[in-house]
Amino acid sequence: MEEQYQQAIRYWTLAQPVVSAYVAAIVRDFRDRDDVLQAISVAVLEAFSSYDTARPFTPWAMGIARNQIGTYLRERKRNRLVFDVETVDLLAVAFEQIDSAQTRKLDFLQDCLAKLEGRARQLCELRYHSDLKPAAIGSLLGMAPNTVAKSLQRIRDQLRQCIERNAALEGGQS
Amino acid sequence: MIPDARELIDGYLDDALTADQQAELSAWIKANPKNARIFAEAMLLHDRLRNTLGTAETPNAILPSLTIESPRDWLGSSWLMSSLTRATAAAAMLILGLATLWFSIGTQTASAAIRELDRIIVNGMRTKIGLSKS
Numbered sequence: 136m137e138e139q140y141q142q143a144i145r146y147w148t149l150a151q152p153v154v155s156a157y158v159a160a161i162v163r164d165f166r167d168r169d170d171v172l173q174a175i176s177v178a179v180l181e182a183f184s185s186y187d188t189a190r191p192f193t194p195w196a197m198g199i200a201r202n203q204i205g206t207y208l209r210e211r212k213r214n215r216l217v218f219d220v221e222t223v224d225l226l227a228v229a230f231e232q233i234d235s236a237q238t239r240k241l242d243f244l245q246d247c248l249a250k251l252e253g254r255a256r257q258l259c260e261l262r263y264h265s266d267l268k269p270a271a272i273g274s275l276l277g278m279a280p281n282t283v284a285k286s287l288q289r290i291r292d293q294l295r296q297c298i299e300r301n302a303a304l305e306g307g308q309s
Numbered sequence: 310m311i312p313d314a315r316e317l318i319d320g321y322l323d324d325a326l327t328a329d330q331q332a333e334l335s336a337w338i339k340a341n342p343k344n345a346r347i348f349a350e351a352m353l354l355h356d357r358l359r360n361t362l363g364t365a366e367t368p369n370a371i372l373p374s375l376t377i378e379s380p381r382d383w384l385g386s387s388w389l390m391s392s393l394t395r396a397t398a399a400a401a402m403l404i405l406g407l408a409t410l411w412f413s414i415g416t417q418t419a420s421a422a423i424r425e426l427d428r429i430i431v432n433g434m435r436t437k438i439g440l441s442k443s
Contacts, residue, residue, distance in 0.1 A: 137352055156349065156356040164323055222335045229345035233353065241357045248361065262323070263362035269323050280325075288319040297355060 143183040149177065151236045153193055154200050157230040159191040161204050161223060165266050167211075175203045190199050194231045201227060240302040247297035262287055318348055322355045 155172055162168045176295060178199045186195055201223075208217065218226070261272045269283035276283070320326040334368040338345045424425065 152353065152357065155360070156353040159356040159359070160349070160352045161364075165363065173427060218331075218338075222338050225339060225342070225345045226349060228350040229342065230352075232346065237350070241353065244357055244361060248358075259358070260362055263358045266359075266363070268328070269325055284319065284323055284325055286333065287323060288316065291319065291322075291354060292414050294358075298354075309327075 139183065140180075142188075143180050143186075146183075146186075147179055147196070149235060150193040150196045151176075152241070153230050153233050154196050157197060157227065158204060160230075161217060162207060163284065166195070167207070171203055171207050174199050177274075179204060191231075197231055199228055240298055243298045243301040244294065245303055246301060247294050251290065251293075255286070255293075257285050258283065259290055269286060282306075314344070314347070318351045322351065 147261070151172075155168070158171050158175070159165075159168050162171050173267045175196070179196050182199060184191065204223075205263040217223075227249060248256075248259070257276075258272060259265045262269075263276065270288065272278070274282040278286075314337050317326065317330055317337065320330060321334055334348075338348055360416075
């Protein structure tokens with residue numbers, strides 16, 4: 136039993152970044168995303184005995200995630216803009232195809248974030264630590280919302296390039 | 310990728326799209342599986358950013374925003390500021406301080422709650438599958 140439990144935790148730990156991003160794509164509020172992700176974690180661990188280990192784990196976990204997201208959307212009456220069912224299904228397929236190498240690349244994010252300084256760092260933290268949207272950040276810092284949005288777009292581009300660069304460097308060294 | 314697609318994706322990440330733009334993004338995703346993949350990868354970074362920064366202690370970079378100008382700057386420029394400007398600046402400083410305090414407390418509380426929930430889940434699952442608590 137303990138072996139099965141450890142196996143479930145191991146599989147879930149590997150799949151969790153992809154499932155989490157998929158949930159975030161549909162459930163827009165960060166705190167709601169956390170709640171839905173917790174519900175998925177419990178459901179995955181509870182249902183693990185029915186998982187066929189001969190099949191890939193992430194698509195199986197994504198199936199559970201889709202059920203939990205469906206429940207969330209029904210309960211919340213979809214009071215915010217969300218994608219239609221066809222888009223949600225297409226996205227599920229796209230997320231399922233993300234391999235572990237892709238998620239491992241994101242381990243470089245911490246180093247890349249450490250290189251951000253000044254206003255870029257501040258914008259990033261207000262957006263992702265304080266969960267403020269561009270309009271709220273603009274009010275706080277005396278910037279136009281559009282300027283904040285453009286800046287955040289550039290920061291994410293920089294981080295993406297930094298991650299790719301570091302991953303390529305590591306790939307060249309190994 | 311169409312030039313506007315990256316802007317639409319970033320708009321989605323920041324919850325800043327209109328209904329029309331949301332429909333445009335949805336149509337773009339449906340147009341090609343590669344587009345869905347690009348969107349998924351953008352979400353992956355966005356989500357990791359939140360997981361990395363969202364659970365951190367109140368970051369230092371937020372705090373300097375509380376000091377819009379140094380006291381010396383305030384004194385030096387105060388003669389030029391109208392009463393209305395000064396009142397607006399003071400209100401902004403107060404709101405900024407309260408907002409920072411509010412969000413830092415809220416995030417830390419949420420993080421603590423999540424950690425506690427994780428502990429409960431793990432203990433619950435161990436009990437459920439017949440393991441003794443460690």
